Each structure stands twice: as structure tokens, then as C-alpha cells.
Amino acid sequence: MDTAVPISTGDKLCAPECLPESCRNCSVRHLAICAALNTTEMVELSGIASFQELQNHDPITSEGEVADSVFNVTAGAVELYKLLPDGRRQVTGFLFPGDFLGIAMNERYSYSSEAVGNTRLCRFPRKKLEAMLDRMPQLERRLLSMASNELIQAQDQMLLLGRKTAKEKLCSFLLNLSKRAASRGEDPSVVHVPMSRSDIGDYLGLTTETVSRNFTQLKTKGVIRLLEGGMVHLPDLERVRELAEEA
Amino acid sequence: MDTAVPISTGDKLCAPECLPESCRNCSVRHLAICAALNTTEMVELSGIASFQELQNHDPITSEGEVADSVFNVTAGAVELYKLLPDGRRQVTGFLFPGDFLGIAMNERYSYSSEAVGNTRLCRFPRKKLEAMLDRMPQLERRLLSMASNELIQAQDQMLLLGRKTAKEKLCSFLLNLSKRAASRGEDPSVVHVPMSRSDIGDYLGLTTETVSRNFTQLKTKGVIRLLEGGMVHLPDLERVRELAEEA
DNA sequence: GGGCCGCTTTGACTTGTATCAAGCGTGACG
DNA sequence: CGTCACGCTTGATACAAGTCAAAGCGGCCC
Structure with missing residues (x-):
């Protein structure tokens, strides 16, 4: 290596x-x-x-x-x-x-x-x-x-892990990726998610299954769209922010 | 103030x-x-x-x-x-x-x-x-x-909040107080716990009730003894360490 | 001394997430 | 081109911790 x-x-x-x-x-x-x-x-x-x-x-x-x-x-x-x-x-x-x-x-x-x-x-x-x-x-x-x-x-x-619900955690996570993409000069409404569901679960204090279920729900509600190659489209960042319970 | x-x-x-x-x-x-x-x-x-x-x-x-x-x-x-x-x-x-x-x-x-x-x-x-x-x-x-x-x-x-059970969280917390007491030159087996159950809950990502119940269980098992003035006696630190799942 | 207030404990019940268990897709490889 | 492996999704069920409610327990003030 x-x-x-x-x-x-x-x-x-x-x-x-x-x-x-x-x-x-x-x-x-x-x-x-x-x-x-x-x-x-x-x-x-x-x-x-x-x-x-x-x-x-x-x-x-x-x-x-x-x-x-x-x-x-x-x-x-x-x-x-x-x-x-x-x-x-x-x-x-x-x-x-x-x-x-x-x-x-x-x-x-x-x-x-x-x-x-x-x-x-x-x-x-x-x-x-x-x-x-x-x-x-x-x-x-x-x-x-x-x-x-x-x-x-x-x-x-810590606030996320200790006090947020699964859905809030996932939205906070996506929002965070979006902010960081923006700070690198990329489009904040299309984020690259290179890590697996179980990596995300281990980051958010959830299981793979819960992450997957919540992705599906967000998809169904039109909050996110899964694109090719691990890209995720966030058509309405304000909506994501609300679901993440962020000020 | x-x-x-x-x-x-x-x-x-x-x-x-x-x-x-x-x-x-x-x-x-x-x-x-x-x-x-x-x-x-x-x-x-x-x-x-x-x-x-x-x-x-x-x-x-x-x-x-x-x-x-x-x-x-x-x-x-x-x-x-x-x-x-x-x-x-x-x-x-x-x-x-x-x-x-x-x-x-x-x-x-x-x-x-x-x-x-x-x-x-x-x-x-x-x-x-x-x-x-x-x-x-x-x-x-x-x-x-x-x-x-x-x-x-x-x-x-983060490891505590994301992955530990209520009992592990509480034991990790007590152990942490003990370590810090020791680093100030105090007795590590008697820790001062000046904060309320709900402060502890908000620190560990639990409710007041869950903190209280787990305190009672630890007391019953003889892992801790509650003393006067918010002092807690830890007669067997090794035991606490095991229950906290720390290496 | 009695009563009030805040904190803690305990109990009964609910619930969000974990667990267990299949299926599904896709890409790698013989 | 089958099948094997791995990651993702979905479903059924279990359980740890949350919620709601009420009863202790001091401490403090009138």
C-alpha cells in the first residue's frame, strides 16, 4: 500500500x-x-x-x-x-x-x-x-x-448523535456534504456520496438498514434524487435544512 | 451576574x-x-x-x-x-x-x-x-x-453517543470523572458529581429517567455507592471499566 | 411545623430503531 | 453466460430507551 x-x-x-x-x-x-x-x-x-x-x-x-x-x-x-x-x-x-x-x-x-x-x-x-x-x-x-x-x-x-432522529441525522449529513462541496467551489445541490450505507450508518450512529430506509423515504418525498456514481441531487436545500432541524 | x-x-x-x-x-x-x-x-x-x-x-x-x-x-x-x-x-x-x-x-x-x-x-x-x-x-x-x-x-x-448502550454510557461517564479527578490529584475512587440527572442525560444522549434507572441498577449491583453531597464511591474501578467497554 | 417546589425515583406503556431474514441488482470472473 | 459475492433494499419482529404519570424526598420559607 x-x-x-x-x-x-x-x-x-x-x-x-x-x-x-x-x-x-x-x-x-x-x-x-x-x-x-x-x-x-x-x-x-x-x-x-x-x-x-x-x-x-x-x-x-x-x-x-x-x-x-x-x-x-x-x-x-x-x-x-x-x-x-x-x-x-x-x-x-x-x-x-x-x-x-x-x-x-x-x-x-x-x-x-x-x-x-x-x-x-x-x-x-x-x-x-x-x-x-x-x-x-x-x-x-x-x-x-x-x-x-x-x-x-x-x-x-455530538448534538446530532445524542439528540437527532434518524431522518434528521441523514438530512444533516447530506447538508453537511453540500456545504463542504460549496466551500470547495462545487455545486451545493449535487453532492458526491462515495461512502457505503454502512459507513454512513457508522457515522450517524445508525444501522445500514435504517440509513437505507430513510434514503428511500427521502427519495419518495422528493427531497433527494439518487443519480449515477454515488451522486445525490438535492433539489431544495431549504427543505433539507428544515428536515435536519438546523437553524 | x-x-x-x-x-x-x-x-x-x-x-x-x-x-x-x-x-x-x-x-x-x-x-x-x-x-x-x-x-x-x-x-x-x-x-x-x-x-x-x-x-x-x-x-x-x-x-x-x-x-x-x-x-x-x-x-x-x-x-x-x-x-x-x-x-x-x-x-x-x-x-x-x-x-x-x-x-x-x-x-x-x-x-x-x-x-x-x-x-x-x-x-x-x-x-x-x-x-x-x-x-x-x-x-x-x-x-x-x-x-x-x-x-x-x-x-x-462520539463513540459513546453513537455506539454505546445506556449502561456503558453511564459507566464511561463515571470513569471519565474518576480519571479527571485523578489528574487533579484527587482520589479516583470517590468522584464528585455536581450536575443533575438531566444534565447527565443531556450529556449522554439519554433521558433523566434512563439515567436514574441505570444509577439504581449500578447501585443494586454494588458497582457504585451514592454518598452525601453528590459524591459517588466506585469501589472497583476495573469493574466500571469493563462495564464501560473500554480497552 | 406544614406546605410548597424542584429533583429523583419508580411504574406502566409506547415507539423508534435494531435485529434477523429474505430478496434484488450489478459487476467480477471462471 | 452462469454464478458468486457484495452492497442495497424491504419486510417481520424484538427490544432498549423514550414518554407519560405519579409517588418519594429533601430543603426552604413563611
């Missing part, structure tokens, strides 16, 4: 041309941690990055394992999850292009994670990235702000 | 004596954000702090309100919560002495919060604290590490 390949090694003082191709073409530069950096710093960062291409279900991290890498998702999707001793599973989050994997950790990963469909990652050795933090306070500031946002999202998810 | 009182105004170059009394006597200095600072910095920090004394249910922050203060809990307890439009409530966390309130926020508070019982807070104007961050990178580092730990806890709470 580890098809890691070094990206080049820029160490000059630097114009945009110094950046490796994979960074210059990167479609999520303005979203990822890279957004906090100037070109010189980007070159330094790219020097410690390696690139990784994954397929559905390829593992990325394993709960309890020593955390020596952090990642940026550049294409595809990733799911984070935790397991109980008897196998019950909770998906704690999905990551999409531009999202960062590795803020929440001590010496060891606190969750497992794997690719959802074909996925590309940018991998950074954690020690080296941390060393860079000392010299780039704005990078640290950015990580703090990302952590803060993740915490806010986590609180929303 | 706002009985804020300035703490003094040290601005010298400084020995421990420069610290205001309330800081010198503070029992949570080694836990709070203050732990990252030397005396000089502490004096500066204490210069922007004010001190607040609250009673049960006194509000601290309100979801959606402009976030101009952050807080350190120095005594008592605080609960954070979010509401759905129809009044359903999810408690997203409890804070105890040494805990920090205000990592997870943008321009506005993302949750409401109130005192649980008699509580004391150290309040910092957010803008001033942020200004200090520029000059004290180790403070920023500390906040990042606190945020990271909160995220890990949030993920554990």
Missing part, C-alpha cells in the same frame, strides 16, 4: 517555479495548510512531503499506532473511525480534498483511518513538520484555527 | 511576589494555560485577567453571541451545551478546575455555557490574550496541544 514517492527537494530561496509539479498543480492549495505559507515556505514544506495514491479501504492510520506522519487529502475521501472491543464502530469524520489529517493526536493516533474510493494524500513526517512550526508561527496559528473549527464541528456531531 | 472584579495590575519585570494573591494561591496553576508561562509572563497574563464568582445556572456564554472573553475554571464546574430549535439539548462537555473555556470558537461562541454549582472563573479578554500569543509562542503551542486533546476527547464522546 505504501507507494510513497519523494516529491523533489527544493531548498533554494525561491520563485513559484521551485515548487514541484505536484504542488503547482495542486487544486487544494488555497484550502490546505499550505494556504498559510508564502512560496519560500511552500518550497520548504514540499521538500518534506511525499505523495501517496490509495484505493478503497486502504488503511492510512491505525488507532494506538505511533503517530509519525500527518496528511493532507488532495483527492478522493478518507474516513476516520474508532472501534469498541466487540467490534462496534463509530466513524468520527470524513475528510475531503483540502482537509488535514493529524491535528488530533498525541504520540499515538487516536483513531484508525482508511481511504474511501480512489484517494490521493500528501504525507508529512510529523517531527519535521513540528520542527517547521518553530520557524513558521503563522503555520501554527493556522493549525490552531483548524483545530478550533474541527472542535466546533465535533460539537455539532 | 457579572460580578467581575479586576485582579490587580502588575506590569513590572518580576519575581513571584508580583503576582496577585488570587494567582499565587491558585490551586490549578500547574494545570491551566498558566503552566506554559514563566513568572514574568504570568504577571502580564494576570494583568489582563479578571475574577468571577458564579452560582448554579449562572450563564457564562450564549451560543451565537460575539466571543469577546475566554475563561479558565478555577473552582466548581461548568457545562457547555447546544440547543435544537425545538428545545432538545446536548451537553457537549463539562469543565472542572484547570480546564479552559474558549478554544473552540470563531468570532462567535459555538455553544452556550453555565455554572454547575458554585463556581469561580478567571476571565481573559480574547483580543488581549490573542495579542499576547504573538509574543509567547509557547502559549500558542500549549493551546494547540489543549485543542488536540479536546479533539481526542470529542471523538471518544
Whole structure:
């Protein structure tokens, strides 16, 4: 699975041309941690990055394992999850292009994670990235702000898990995917849902069957339309928002 | 409610004596954000702090309100919560002495919060604290590490809310209180539970009645003993851990 | 001391979601 | 081109937790 390949090694003082191709073409530069950096710093960062291409279900991290890498998702999707001793599973989050994997950790990963469909990652050795933090306070500031946002999202998810009904959960989930698509500049009324029903269930604290039944009901009521290739059409976002019980 | 009182105004170059009394006597200095600072910095920090004394249910922050203060809990307890439009409530966390309130926020508070019982807070104007961050990178580092730990806890709470049974939830909750008591140097087998059954229910995604019934069952099985003044005795922590399904 | 108020406990009943169990489609592969 | 496997859907039934209701239990104030 580890098809890691070094990206080049820029160490000059630097114009945009110094950046490796994979960074210059990167479609999520303005979203990822890279957004906090100037070109010189980007070159330094790219020097410690390696690139990784994954397929559905390829593992990325394993709960309890020593955390020596952090990642940026550049294409595809990733799911984070935790397991109980008897196998019950909770998906704690999905990551999409531009999202960062590795803020929440001590010496060891606190969750497992794997690719959802074909996925590309940018991998950074954690020690080296941390060393860079000392010299780039704005990078640290950015990580703090990302952590803060993740915490806010986590609180929303607790509200969902603890207090929402199955239908509200599903609508919140679709709405969330829609918002994130919008923030990546995509059409918010057509969302890509690359994960399986059981992944969704494990994310929402439901079973596969309940997820499926509620999809059917939403379809019947005309709230959603299932398209080809895991795309879902949301013709009336306001309606979805109401069903999700969001302010 | 706002009985804020300035703490003094040290601005010298400084020995421990420069610290205001309330800081010198503070029992949570080694836990709070203050732990990252030397005396000089502490004096500066204490210069922007004010001190607040609250009673049960006194509000601290309100979801959606402009976030101009952050807080350190120095005594008592605080609960954070979010509401759905129809009044359903999810408690997203409890804070105890040494805990920090205000990592997870943008321009506005993302949750409401109130005192649980008699509580004391150290309040910092957010803008001033942020200004200090520029000059004290180790403070920023500390906040990042606190945020990271909160995220890990949030993920554990998602696992609890999404996948655990009522009894497992309650045992996990008690175990968590026990761990936190231990980290403050208290006896882990006697935990203080200052919050009501319905607060606990709103934290665990259960109703008051279910919490109460499960307390009774645990009592009957001898796993817990209810003492005076909201204290709970856990004679066999290993047993609680098993019932909580924790590794 | 009596009565009121808020919180907790207990009981009887309901219900949303889980569980168990088939079917259905589609894509992979011999 | 069959059949095998896997993910999705649908149906029948079970059960954990929710709801509704009422009875304890202090604490507090008049």
C-alpha cells in the first residue's frame, strides 16, 4: 500500500517555479495548510512531503499506532473511525480534498483511518513538520484555527448523535456534504456520496438498514434524487435544512 | 451576574511576589494555560485577567453571541451545551478546575455555557490574550496541544453517543470523572458529581429517567455507592471499566 | 411545623430503531 | 453466460430507551 514517492527537494530561496509539479498543480492549495505559507515556505514544506495514491479501504492510520506522519487529502475521501472491543464502530469524520489529517493526536493516533474510493494524500513526517512550526508561527496559528473549527464541528456531531432522529441525522449529513462541496467551489445541490450505507450508518450512529430506509423515504418525498456514481441531487436545500432541524 | 472584579495590575519585570494573591494561591496553576508561562509572563497574563464568582445556572456564554472573553475554571464546574430549535439539548462537555473555556470558537461562541454549582472563573479578554500569543509562542503551542486533546476527547464522546448502550454510557461517564479527578490529584475512587440527572442525560444522549434507572441498577449491583453531597464511591474501578467497554 | 417546589425515583406503556431474514441488482470472473 | 459475492433494499419482529404519570424526598420559607 505504501507507494510513497519523494516529491523533489527544493531548498533554494525561491520563485513559484521551485515548487514541484505536484504542488503547482495542486487544486487544494488555497484550502490546505499550505494556504498559510508564502512560496519560500511552500518550497520548504514540499521538500518534506511525499505523495501517496490509495484505493478503497486502504488503511492510512491505525488507532494506538505511533503517530509519525500527518496528511493532507488532495483527492478522493478518507474516513476516520474508532472501534469498541466487540467490534462496534463509530466513524468520527470524513475528510475531503483540502482537509488535514493529524491535528488530533498525541504520540499515538487516536483513531484508525482508511481511504474511501480512489484517494490521493500528501504525507508529512510529523517531527519535521513540528520542527517547521518553530520557524513558521503563522503555520501554527493556522493549525490552531483548524483545530478550533474541527472542535466546533465535533460539537455539532455530538448534538446530532445524542439528540437527532434518524431522518434528521441523514438530512444533516447530506447538508453537511453540500456545504463542504460549496466551500470547495462545487455545486451545493449535487453532492458526491462515495461512502457505503454502512459507513454512513457508522457515522450517524445508525444501522445500514435504517440509513437505507430513510434514503428511500427521502427519495419518495422528493427531497433527494439518487443519480449515477454515488451522486445525490438535492433539489431544495431549504427543505433539507428544515428536515435536519438546523437553524 | 457579572460580578467581575479586576485582579490587580502588575506590569513590572518580576519575581513571584508580583503576582496577585488570587494567582499565587491558585490551586490549578500547574494545570491551566498558566503552566506554559514563566513568572514574568504570568504577571502580564494576570494583568489582563479578571475574577468571577458564579452560582448554579449562572450563564457564562450564549451560543451565537460575539466571543469577546475566554475563561479558565478555577473552582466548581461548568457545562457547555447546544440547543435544537425545538428545545432538545446536548451537553457537549463539562469543565472542572484547570480546564479552559474558549478554544473552540470563531468570532462567535459555538455553544452556550453555565455554572454547575458554585463556581469561580478567571476571565481573559480574547483580543488581549490573542495579542499576547504573538509574543509567547509557547502559549500558542500549549493551546494547540489543549485543542488536540479536546479533539481526542470529542471523538471518544462520539463513540459513546453513537455506539454505546445506556449502561456503558453511564459507566464511561463515571470513569471519565474518576480519571479527571485523578489528574487533579484527587482520589479516583470517590468522584464528585455536581450536575443533575438531566444534565447527565443531556450529556449522554439519554433521558433523566434512563439515567436514574441505570444509577439504581449500578447501585443494586454494588458497582457504585451514592454518598452525601453528590459524591459517588466506585469501589472497583476495573469493574466500571469493563462495564464501560473500554480497552 | 406544614406546605410548597424542584429533583429523583419508580411504574406502566409506547415507539423508534435494531435485529434477523429474505430478496434484488450489478459487476467480477471462471 | 452462469454464478458468486457484495452492497442495497424491504419486510417481520424484538427490544432498549423514550414518554407519560405519579409517588418519594429533601430543603426552604413563611
